[in-house]
Amino acid sequence: MANDNRQPTTDGPIRTTDYGLRTTNSADLLRSIPALPDHEVRRLLEAATGRHWTSLILGVDLTTGEIVAFHSFVERRRADEPLQYIEGIVPFGPIEVAVDQRVLVPRPETEELYEIAKVAVESPLVIVDLCTGSGNLAIALKHTFPAATIYATDISSDAVELARENARDAGLDVTVLLGDLFDPLPDHLRGRIDLIVSNPPYLAVAELADLPVDVRDHEPTTALVAGPIGDEVLATIAEAGSDWLRPGGVIICEISEFHGPAIADRFASLGGEIKRDLFGKERFVIGAAPQ
Ligand code: GLN
Numbered sequence: 001m002a003n004d005n006r007q008p009t010t011d012g013p014i015r016t017t018d019y020g021l022r023t024t025n026s027a028d029l030l031r032s033i034p035a036l037p038d039h040e041v042r043r044l045l046e047a048a049t050g051r052h053w054t055s056l057i058l059g060v061d062l063t064t065g066e067i068v069a070f071h072s073f074v075e076r077r078r079a080d081e082p083l084q085y086i087e088g089i090v091p092f093g094p095i096e097v098a099v100d101q102r103v104l105v106p107r108p109e110t111e112e113l114y115e116i117a118k119v120a121v122e123s124p125l126v127i128v129d130l131c132t133g134s135g136n137l138a139i140a141l142k143h144t145f146p147a148a149t150i151y152a153t154d155i156s157s158d159a160v161e162l163a164r165e166n167a168r169d170a171g172l173d174v175t176v177l178l179g180d181l182f183d184p185l186p187d188h189l190r191g192r193i194d195l196i197v198s199n200p201p202y203l204a205v206a207e208l209a210d211l212p213v214d215v216r217d218h219e220p221t222t223a224l225v226a227g228p229i230g231d232e233v234l235a236t237i238a239e240a241g242s243d244w245l246r247p248g249g250v251i252i253c254e255i256s257e258f259h260g261p262a263i264a265d266r267f268a269s270l271g272g273e274i275k276r277d278l279f280g281k282e283r284f285v286i287g288a289a290p291q
Pocket of ligand 1: 201
């Protein structure tokens with residue numbers, strides 16, 4: 001670039017970026033990325049360098065390795081990969097979990113579910129998380145209730161593997177089992193569970209086409225879509241749930257905003273009550289087994 005008289009200030013070579021800017025300076029680099037929102041570019045540079053964006057924006061010299069990593073992250077994001085997969089880590093309530101294409105990225109709504117679950121039962125001793133994915137709910141609840149025994153199940157062996165890694169990395173003891181909903185649970189838990197939580201797949205097949213492309217093309221479809229109607233997995237949970245809860249035990253599930261009344265019906269024997277999320281959408285069903 002004719003008017004670029006910057007000198008290298010690190011011992012690494014000056015790189016010509018994909019966008020024609022010769023720089024090792026983070027502030028210049030941040031300005032050089034078109035077609036992505038600023039806050040995403042900042043987060044990608046944070047992820048590539050391990051530095052806080054306040055120092056990056058002021059301008060620090062970056063190594064060649066950091067710049068190369070940043071550009072590969074930008075390319076992945078431009079190909080619509082979820083930002084959280086690129087960052088690799090998502091905060092969730094009191095913990096953080098690693099995420100990648102094996103699992104759904106935990107959503108703010110599911111963090112609300114965690115907040116509801118935290119106060120739903122006094123000192124729960126046995127907690128089960130169905131469709132655990134990254135293990136976010138199960139691990140956060142173990143953090144909150146260290147004395148509780150926590151089981152998490154998932155039908156995806158990929159998810160089970162990652163949930164186990166996340167529990168181990170958090171130093172929290174969660175038993176993660178491979179299988180469909182209640183199937184892999186030990187039989188002695190029948191009628192003994194204090195609290196069941198779940199963010200199951202709840203979209204209808206037809207909804208898939210209209211999802212944002214980063215969700216549709218990158219997150220696991222089995223974690224999103226339940227069947228032709230979308231309430232199929234929740235129907236099974238509602239049916240089996242009363243067998244597994246102790247008398248007075250509580251169940252809280254995330255649901256589709258379009259299914260509130262139908263799900264309330266399905267959970268009627270547990271007194272299914274529908275609760276809205278912070279966006280005002282009917283998002284949770286809360287039930288309790290009769291005393
Ligand atoms: N809330 C998710 C989405 O709309 C769906 C999650 C789910 O099916 N559990 O992307």
